Amino acid sequence: MEINQIIAHNVKFYRLKAGLNISQLAEAAGISKSMLSQIEGGTTNPTINTIWKICAGLNIPYTLLLEDSDLNKPTIIQKSKILQQHSADGHYRIFNYFPQSVHRRFELFQMELDPHSQYKSVGHSSNSEEYVMVIAGTLWITVNNQKNLLKKDDTIFFNPTNPHIYSNETNVIAKAVIINNYY
Incomplete structure (x- = not known):
């Protein structure tokens, strides 16, 4: 299944589960009703920040909107088979290895940021902590x-509620592992 179809299904599922109509979720997420309708219809592939906004509006972890039932079955997860998302300019990429689920209260991503690039996160769930470990660059x-x-090998953790910025000011790609822990 394509990513926009997975997101469409999951947004509608969690919206209905929360007892919200499209207008209520659009207002809670701070996006337009027409954009939300397009996302639920599977006719558009939302940006990373739009997904974070929807998750904040639903008060759910980011990966719940990306979770396909097949992602929970493998024991070995190959990067080449993971759903990749990227920023609008393509310089920031995330790979979701472990989505949050009823069995896990965390999400695990690998992040890549191209040289001389930055990514601005709009901030996300108030009931979480973000842990980052640089593995290259x-x-x-x-x-x-x-x-x-x-x-390389340094870590940081912080409250990701407020906007935060990832920057790579070098000539080599930066890679990091990001864990969002939900409580």
């Missing part, structure tokens, strides 16, 4: 207007 993460330098 160098990454700057700005949280609450504080710029933090992380080199």
Whole structure:
């Protein structure tokens, strides 16, 4: 199944589960009703930030909207078979290895950020913590207007509710593991 169809199915499922109509969810998520209708209809592939906004409006983890039933079955997960998402400019990519589920209260991603690029996250769930470990290159993460330098094998954790920025100011790709822990 294509990613926009998975997202369409899951947005409608969780919207109905929350007892919301399209207008109520659009208002809670801070997006237009027409955009939400297109997403639920599977006619558009929403941006990463739009998905975060919908998740905030539904008060659910990000990966619940991306979860296809087949992702929960494999023991070995190959990167080549994972749903990849990217920013509008294509310089920021995330790979969802472990979506949050009834068995897990966390999401695990691998993130890649191209040289001389940045990605601005709109912020997400107030009931979570974000953990980041750099596995290749160098990454700057700005949280609450504080710029933090992380080199290979360095980690940081923070409250991801507010907007935060990932920056790569070097000539090599930066890679990191990101865990969103929900409580």
